[in-house]
Amino acid sequence: MATSKTLTRSVPAQARRGQHPGISLAVIATTQLMVVLDITIVNIALPHISTALHFTPTSLSWVLNAYTLTFGGLLLLGGRIGDILGRRPTLITGVLLFSLASLLGGLATASWMLLASRALQGIGGAIASPTAFALIATNFKEGPERNRAFGVYAAVAGAGGAIGLLLGGMLTSWLSWRWVFFVNVPIGLALAALAPLYINDSERHPGHFDLPGALSATLGMVSLVYGFIRAADSGWTDTWTLVSFAAAIVLLSSFLVIESRTTQPITPLKMFRNRNRSGSYVMMLCLAAAMFGIFFFMTQFIQDILGFSPIKAGFAFLPMSAAIIVAAQIAARQQTKWGARPFMILGTVLVTVGAFWVTRLDIHSSYVGGVLGPTVIFGLGMGCIFVPVMLTAVSGVAPHEAGAATGLLNTTQQVGGSLGLAILVTVFATAERNQLKVQHPHPDPNQAFVHGMTSAFWVAVGFTLLAFVMAVFVVRPQARPSGAPPPAEAKEATAEES
Incomplete structure (x- = not known):
């Protein structure tokens, strides 16, 4: 099969390792935060966007889909670009493209302009995100140092959605919906300026763009x-x-x-021969499917049924964000002692409990009595899972395939989220329509919404149970600390790096 372009010269990395690890990690983590929170930061601003740019209810959904689909769909290519052209310049390119798209989105005066800018944001995110993840291996030594860096990265990735909701509520209420896009511009420019100074580049491997x-x-x-x-x-x-x-x-x-x-495929299929790696990919896909769907409906439940303002709704998700951060830090620090599998099992149990709990919500539920508990438990479970899944996905991968491995992991998360949300929305719409028919001639839209939402949450429970099966029956314990390659692979990696 023909591919588009071949690079015939390997360019060695010119970089300094670990001069300022705190700043290096801050640049990498902030890049990921900017990309991840943009999935949810526009959620609260959607009514204002619809009024300003005359979206129909159906077309408005593409303000989200245009971003998530291009982001998830091109992550594999983004990881490959980093392998071939070098991860540091690729990161800078992705961040600058993302910033430009954000500026265009904030300046949009028609619906098509905003959708085009959202798709361009997705492309920039797809270039920057897998590269940022892979740069952790380039900038931090294997072992506790790298595990701690993964912990910070995982906490940021996990909490980014909730932070986006809070920030979106603040910007929309205090300034304008346009600032949910404008806010990315100064952040992106600062990251692009700091990356050449503090990020260690990777070796460039000759290859094809597939x-x-x-x-x-x-x-x-x-x-x-x-x-x-x-x-x-x-x-x-x-x-x-x-x-x-x-x-x-x-x-x-x-x-x-x-x-x-x-x-030289963007997705080397041989990576799926490792049962631990394959299990981690399936787990990420299933958990993202549940998380995106629950997140989507809970934001509407809190505002439309409980009557929270946009800012108050954003604050309502802070306990869940804190739970993710705390659990991710604990899991990262205990990887060397316990390995990945115990945290995967514990995490999938917790997310299943949280997902089951929200199926019990009804029109009379309160925030403290019905929302706070399950979202915190769900957050603790996701925090337990992020670091082990990331480490398992990249364990034993040769350096020249690290971008493909991380790109595939991120792809399963975004595609799982998109597919999961689409499936849950389908179940929700069917259940809501049926409930309105049952209530005829005196329909209660709020009650029908909650019925459709809880019906969709049962599908989310199914996704979390499948992730639990992967953790128990597919992923196997490792004798070495999680994230460390086996001796043969370590020798191969050392030879390639030299």
Whole structure:
């Protein structure tokens, strides 16, 4: 299979290791925070955006989808670009592109301009995010130092969604919806200026840009997610719903064929031969599917049913964010002693309990009695899981494939979130419609919403249970500390680095 461009010269990294590890980690973590929180920061601003730019209720959903789909779909290519061109310049390019797109989004005067800028933000995020994750291995020594760095990164990645809701509420209420985009511009420019000074670059490996693989994967995932979203509005027998699913099958099948025949694929299929790594990918996909869906509906429940203001709704998620941060730090520090699997099992148990608990919500539930407890437990579970899953996904991967490994992990998270949200929205819409029919001729929209929401949450419970099965029956204990490659792989890595 032909690929687009080949680089024939390996450029060695020119970098200093560990001169200012605190600043290095701050740049990497802030990059990830900026990318992750932009998935949710616009949620609270959506009503204002709809009024200002004349979105219809259906088209408004694409303000979110245009970002998450391009972000998730191109993460694999983003990781590969970092491997070939060097991770530090790739990080800077992604951050600057993200900042430019944010500026254009804030200046948008028509709906199509905002959607185009959101898609461009997704491209910039897809370039920057896997590169930032891979740069932890370049800038921090293997062992406790790297585990602590992963802990900070995981806490930021896990809490970014809730921070985005809080910041979005503040900016929308105090300034304007446009500032949920403008806020990224000064942050991005500062990161681009600091990265050359404090980030250690990686070795550049000659190789191909696998554009056919990237395009088939991206278009296939877009088709699959669109099929579920279309089914929520138009039903499963709708022509475009069926066409979307058929296109997804063809495109994703083509992706697998391309990756199996290409000499340097963006997704080396051999990585799936490791059962621990495959199990960690499935876990991330399932947990993201549950988390994105629960997050989406809970923000609406808190504002529309409980009557919280945007700022108060943002603060309502702070306990969950704190739980993620605390649990992630504990898990990171205890990896060497306990390994990854115990935290994976404990984490999946906790998220399942939290997901089951929110299925018990009703129209009379309160924040303290019905929302606070399950969201904190869910946050503790996610915090326990993030670091072990990340370390397991990159354990034993050769340096020249680190970008592909991290890109695939991030892809499973974003694609899992998009697919999970689409599936939960489909279940929600069906259950809500049926409930309104039952209530005819005196429908209660709030009660129908809560019925649809809790019906969708049962699907989230199914996702968390599948993650639990992966942790118990697929991932196996490791004799060495999590994150350390086996001796043979360590020798191979050392030889390649030298």
